[in-house]
Amino acid sequence: MKKVTLLIAALMIVPALAMAQTTVTVSSNITEDTEWTSDNEYLLDGMIFVTDGADLYIEAGTTVRGAAGQDLDASGLVITRGSRIFAEGTADSPIIFTAEDDANLTKDDVGEWGGIVILGRASTNNTVEATIEGVNEIESDPALVGYGGDNDMDNSGVLRYVSIRHTGINIGSSSGNEIQGLTLGAVGAGTTIEYVESFASGDDGYEWFGGTVNTKYLVSAFNNDDAFDWDQGFRGKGQFWFVIQDSDQAGRSAEMDGAGGDETGTPFAYPVISNATYVGPGVSSTPSGDPGQMLEFRDNTGALYTNSIFTDHPGNALRVEDVDGVDEFDSRARLEADSLNINNSVFFSFGTGNTLADMATNDYEATMLNENGNSVTDPQLGGISRTDDAGLDPRPGNADVLEGAEIPNDAFFSNVAYKGAFGGNNWLAGWTALDQYGYLAAEGTAGTVTVSANITEDTYWTADNEYLLDGMIFVTNGADLYIEAGTTVRGAAGQDLDASGLVITRDSRIFAEGSPSNPIVFTAEEDANLTKDDVGEWGGIVILGRASTNNTVEATIEGVNEIESDPALVGYGGTDDMDDSGVLRYVSIRHTGINIGSSSGNEIQGLTLGGVGAGTTIEYVESFASGDDGYEWFGGTVNTRYLISAFNNDDAFDWDQGFRGKGQFWFVIQDSDQAGRSAEMDGAGGDETGTPFAYPVIANATYIGPGSSSTPSGDPGQMLEFRDNTGALYANSVFTDHPGNALRVEDVDGVDDFDSRARLEADSLNINNSFFFDFGTGSTIAEIATNDYEATMLNENGNSVTDPQLIGISRTTDGGLDPRPVPTSPVYGAAGSMGDSWFYSTNYVGAFDGTNWAAGWTALDAYGFLGDGVVTDTEEPVAEVPNAVSLNQNYPNPFNPTTQISFTLPKAQQVTLKVYDMLGREVATLANREMFSSGMNTLNFNASNLSSGLYIYRLTSGNVAITRKMTLIK
Numbered sequence: 001m002k003k004v005t006l007l008i009a010a011l012m013i014v015p016a017l018a019m020a021q022t023t024v025t026v027s028s029n030i031t032e033d034t035e036w037t038s039d040n041e042y043l044l045d046g047m048i049f050v051t052d053g054a055d056l057y058i059e060a061g062t063t064v065r066g067a068a069g070q071d072l073d074a075s076g077l078v079i080t081r082g083s084r085i086f087a088e089g090t091a092d093s094p095i096i097f098t099a100e101d102d103a104n105l106t107k108d109d110v111g112e113w114g115g116i117v118i119l120g121r122a123s124t125n126n127t128v129e130a131t132i133e134g135v136n137e138i139e140s141d142p143a144l145v146g147y148g149g150d151n152d153m154d155n156s157g158v159l160r161y162v163s164i165r166h167t168g169i170n171i172g173s174s175s176g177n178e179i180q181g182l183t184l185g186a187v188g189a190g191t192t193i194e195y196v197e198s199f200a201s202g203d204d205g206y207e208w209f210g211g212t213v214n215t216k217y218l219v220s221a222f223n224n225d226d227a228f229d230w231d232q233g234f235r236g237k238g239q240f241w242f243v244i245q246d247s248d249q250a251g252r253s254a255e256m257d258g259a260g261g262d263e264t265g266t267p268f269a270y271p272v273i274s275n276a277t278y279v280g281p282g283v284s285s286t287p288s289g290d291p292g293q294m295l296e297f298r299d300n301t302g303a304l305y306t307n308s309i310f311t312d313h314p315g316n317a318l319r320v321e322d323v324d325g326v327d328e329f330d331s332r333a334r335l336e337a338d339s340l341n342i343n344n345s346v347f348f349s350f351g352t353g354n355t356l357a358d359m360a361t362n363d364y365e366a367t368m369l370n371e372n373g374n375s376v377t378d379p380q381l382g383g384i385s386r387t388d389d390a391g392l393d394p395r396p397g398n399a400d401v402l403e404g405a406e407i408p409n410d411a412f413f414s415n416v417a418y419k420g421a422f423g424g425n426n427w428l429a430g431w432t433a434l435d436q437y438g439y440l441a442a443e444g445t446a447g448t449v450t451v452s453a454n455i456t457e458d459t460y461w462t463a464d465n466e467y468l469l470d471g472m473i474f475v476t477n478g479a480d481l482y483i484e485a486g487t488t489v490r491g492a493a494g495q496d497l498d499a500s501g502l503v504i505t506r507d508s509r510i511f512a513e514g515s516p517s518n519p520i521v522f523t524a525e526e527d528a529n530l531t532k533d534d535v536g537e538w539g540g541i542v543i544l545g546r547a548s549t550n551n552t553v554e555a556t557i558e559g560v561n562e563i564e565s566d567p568a569l570v571g572y573g574g575t576d577d578m579d580d581s582g583v584l585r586y587v588s589i590r591h592t593g594i595n596i597g598s599s600s601g602n603e604i605q606g607l608t609l610g611g612v613g614a615g616t617t618i619e620y621v622e623s624f625a626s627g628d629d630g631y632e633w634f635g636g637t638v639n640t641r642y643l644i645s646a647f648n649n650d651d652a653f654d655w656d657q658g659f660r661g662k663g664q665f666w667f668v669i670q671d672s673d674q675a676g677r678s679a680e681m682d683g684a685g686g687d688e689t690g691t692p693f694a695y696p697v698i699a700n701a702t703y704i705g706p707g708s709s710s711t712p713s714g715d716p717g718q719m720l721e722f723r724d725n726t727g728a729l730y731a732n733s734v735f736t737d738h739p740g741n742a743l744r745v746e747d748v749d750g751v752d753d754f755d756s757r758a759r760l761e762a763d764s765l766n767i768n769n770s771f772f773f774d775f776g777t778g779s780t781i782a783e784i785a786t787n788d789y790e791a792t793m794l795n796e797n798g799n800s801v802t803d804p805q806l807i808g809i810s811r812t813t814d815g816g817l818d819p820r821p822v823p824t825s826p827v828y829g830a831a832g833s834m835g836d837s838w839f840y841s842t843n844y845v846g847a848f849d850g851t852n853w854a855a856g857w858t859a860l861d862a863y864g865f866l867g868d869g870v871v872t873d874t875e876e877p878v879a880e881v882p883n884a885v886s887l888n889q890n891y892p893n894p895f896n897p898t899t900q901i902s903f904t905l906p907k908a909q910q911v912t913l914k915v916y917d918m919l920g921r922e923v924a925t926l927a928n929r930e931m932f933s934s935g936m937n938t939l940n941f942n943a944s945n946l947s948s949g950l951y952i953y954r955l956t957s958g959n960v961a962i963t964r965k966m967t968l969i970k
Contacts (some may be wrong), residue, residue: 030054033969035892038062038093043100044075047114047135049144051080055157055969057894058086061093065100066113066167072138074169075100076114076179079156080144081121086894089161091195091517094431098165105166106388107222107246107437111202115167115179120156121149122188124210125233125258125265132209134179137172147185152212154188161195161431168202168224178203181223187213189236198223199433204251205243208234208271209260214412216240217427221434222386225251227278230301232260233267237412240421242394242428243278247386250287253278253294253313258301263329269301270339274413275405276305277394277421279384280313283349291315291351293361295342297331302339307405309379309396309420314351317359318342320368335368343372344406346379346419377401379420388438395422395464402460403482415511415583417460417482424462425486425518446488455479455508463487463518468525469500472539472560474569476505480582483511486518490525491538491592497563499594500525501539501604504581505569506546506611514586514620519857523590530591531813532647532671532863536627540592540604545581546574547613549635550658550683550690557634559604562597572610577637579613586620586857593627593649603628606648612638614661623648624859629676630668633659633696634685639838641665642853646860647811650676652703655726657685658692664839665847667819667854668703672811673710677717678703678738683725688754694726695764699839700831701730702819702847704809705738708774716740716776718786720767722756727764732831734804734846739776742784743767745793760793768797769832771804771845802826804846813864820848823916823952823963850950850965887955887962890941894967897944901926903955904936913939916952923951943968 024036027045031052036042038061045067050056056079058064066075077097079085089095099105099112117135124130124147131145139145164181171177181198182205189212197219198205205220210232217240220227227243243253258269280294281287291314297303298321310317320340322332334340347369350359356376360366380398385391396402402418416423426443434440444464452470456477461467463486470492475481481504483489491500502522504510514520524530524537542560549555549572556570564570589606596602606623607630614637622644623630630645635657642665645652652668668678683694705719706712719738722728723746735742745765747757759765772794775784779801785791805825810816821827827844834841842849852866860866885906890899901913911932915924923946926939943951946968954963 030056033896035059035894036062036064041065043067044077044113046073047076047078047138049078049080049139050083050085051144053082055084055086058095060089060095060161063096063098065098068100068112070169071171074114074138074171076117076135078117078135078144079119081119081147081149084155084157085118085159086157087159087162089431091161091430094161094163096163096165102166107200109166110200110224111169111178112166114169114171115181115183115201116164117179117183117185118156118187119145119147119185120187120191120211121151121154122186122211122213123150123152123233123267124148124186125267126210126260127262127265130209130232132183132185134171134177137177148210149186152188153190155190156187158192159196160192163197163199163431163433165199165433167198170202180204180207180229182206184211184213185209187211189214195431197221197432197434204229207231208236210234212236214238218242219428219432219434222246223251224249226253226255227251228254230269230271231257233258233265233269235267235270237410238271238273239275239413240427241273241276242421244386244392244394245279245281247282248285248287249281250291252292252296253280254296256295256297256301256303257299258331259299263300268334270303272304272408273308274306274408275416275419275421276308278308278310279394280311283312283314283351285314287314293317293319297321297340299331300329300334301331302334304341304343305345306343306408307419308345309401310345311348311379311381312384316352316361317347317350318365319361320365322362332364335364341372342369342374344404344419345374346377346401347374348376348378383441385439390438390441392434392439393426393441395424395426396420402462403458414513417458417480417511423460423484424464425484455481460484461487461489466490468492469502469538471498472501472503472563474503474505474564475508475510476569478507480509480511483520485514485520485586488521488523490523493525493537495594496596499539499563499596501542501560503542503560503569504544506544506572506574509580509582510543510584511582512584512587514857516586516856519586519588521588521590527591532625534591535625535649536594536603537591539594539596540606540608540626541589542604542608542610543581543612543616544570544572544610545612545616545636546576546579547611547636547638548575548577548658548692549573549611550692551635551685552687552690555634555657555685557608557610559596559602562602573635574611577613578615580615581612583617584621585617588622588624588857588859590624590859592623595627605629605632607631609636609638610634612636614639620853620857622646622858622860629654632656633661635659637661639663643667644854644858644860647671648676649674651678651680652676653679655694655696656682658683658690658694660692660695662836662838663696663698664700665853666698666701667847669811669817669819670704670706672707673712674706677721678705678719678735679721681720681722681726681728683723683727683756688725693759693764695728697729697836698733699731699834700842700845700847701733703733703735704819705736708737708739708776710739712739718742718744722746722765724756725754725759726756727759729766729768730770731768731834732842732845733770734827735770736773736804736806737809741777741786742772742775743790744786745790747787757789760789766797767794767799769830769845770799771802771827771830772799773801773803798832808867810865810867815864815867817860817865818852818867820850820852821846823850823954885957885962887964889964890953890966894969895943896969898940898942899966900938900940901953902936902938905932905957908932909957911955911957913953913955915941916954917949
């Protein structure tokens, strides 16, 4: 059977006909699930309520406009309690809410329409149920304008990469009834709000009325009143908030109230905000009203601001309200109860003076500022311009501001080194009005910073530079190294003892936190023309910790100890199994594995982990084209997820010296004819009697060898080798495409207690619920094992020789590598429970289901290996597949409960169209060999009997099979 790869764009709306963008007028409330797509613009004709539990889905790149009606005819969008909005743009395709005609509008054009209002069921401190201000002038029904409840985890949906422009119209006969750019009434912490901009509002940029929603990456730019305003017991968390106020604007950067009426009401307001940058209207500006304070706390609010920058305001920096005769329920009381603080922040350029005491309004505020690690420091922002001259760059240049942050110990907050909302990466670029309208400075070309000395104090590397490691660089003396998302680090080309690399020593840490769209890349000095065959161009990354090993004496890390012998720099191990060496997340490590010293075998792996503890976070890391192993653990207890070991010359994964970490979603792809193993697993580095014994637990691995028919220059060996008294558990995994045996468990003659066979027979070495397929030694469990005791263990533990039906295994840059299983693969439903809460529960075996988590951030993707197809068996070559057969994305998608599926045929022919769940189980047959006419055909699918989730629909016709995904949300 030959195979055809049909490329599809999963979950992408595909219109039936290419047509010009049209305007859809929305003039009635939305009472059922609705999708707005980017091939249309949507005009809100009046105040539109999403109600009756409906969900509104807005596709990335969509523009929504507010009609120009005034007063009670004002337009806006209100998400009522029980309904949700899913407005998920991207940095390249934001969702824009703007005025009906914004062609010539500027930041001075405010109040052109209403804005966005989201109402939820989280708690407030109102004594009676409230209705949302402004909108309640148009509509009084609590079902439409009421907010509040007792569900602090209430979910109102998602706003991501959304720009809201020219809002804030006044509603009704009296002033003060404007709607903010984004109004949040009792919105709960189940809601996601990040990368949102409010630009040119006639009132506040944002206002919270109670609730608990957490937010990141908010922009409040050129809004006429307050940039941020909270009230009624708001208790959310925020990080990376940015304010830029227009010249002579009188509003505050933040007006913070505890209650709307009775200040004794609970819960008391207590937001926690880290990494804000607030830029006022100008230190020399002359607002028409009282310039007031940049920050005003009143009505019994508490708060914590930390790691922030406050600058360029004509009045005081802050005022904390002290009401005569009210001792318990004003904000001064919250301050004196240690529930109102500003910590570890920078103040600069205020009209009232140059000291913290000058900037405060009262002495008790000055005392709080002086006692909490704040300073008067010029942050050296790249540019503060309020005109469209490309002069706005809020990134700090002061090295003291780019380090020294003390992030709250809470999983919500990203651990960054810098104070303020920006490091070296200007996350405003691409999706904001600030960028589109010409305010932002150009990114510029990254400079190169050569690092030639050890790092002995906390250091921050930013994405606006590249960093060249000139030699072996040690992060030591307890220093932390922070690397911003999107940063590139290169290893210089020195050889032997001049090899370059990065070593994190014991008690120091690395925080390299990339993202899927902005990974951190470690690569060779010159990698422009390198391929997977270019290995050993530099050293690699080494992390050393204080977790336990089974060495009898303290060890020094191999390879690097040829350059440096000081145990303070190259020693590892200890007694702290929860030791924390920092974070690696979305990090790609490329072209490593240089040999160091005069003898061979002193290569550094892509990532070397010596005694690293379980307090360390390592996930979404790739080791690509190493001259030695992809990864090696020397003892330790670190747990890891989403690791990729691709085209490395020796072993993909190697452990030793009592390693006892957990792993999930490990992926190996070995190059053709490579002789190394997918995993070489040793228990000890010398004396196998040493404790603790090695016992890693690995779930959901997918290991692809060098090819079952490949001919490595050395012994092909076994895909998995267990030796030197290691134990282990592999579960729910896929092992495939290797020329030798699947595994070997060492049995040393005369050693009964301390070889790995003894661990197997003691039930401390097992492989469970896994698929083996396509090995050079045979097609049964007995044939792919090296010894009978291994075969017995495999047969007793639910393993099988089964084709996992991976979409594509290609080792060339032809887009043919796709390690996901086809939708009908037997991997679905084959997984067993791990019985450990650390492991994510899956219903599939192997490292992948329908989502290719390797896409976007890896060398595999950047170099063109990854594909996006499904593979189907066919007797015909690619050229003979009818190119006019197509299967469109269902519409609407997501849907509830009905959707339409259309397909095109070049001639009348028979078709089968079936729907499957993600376990590969058939849930519906929409067509079964009926004759359909040429051209477009459409079928309806009713999923009223199914639960919410991801489903697969598959069309087969003649020698063609095409698969797509769809999402049902009820």
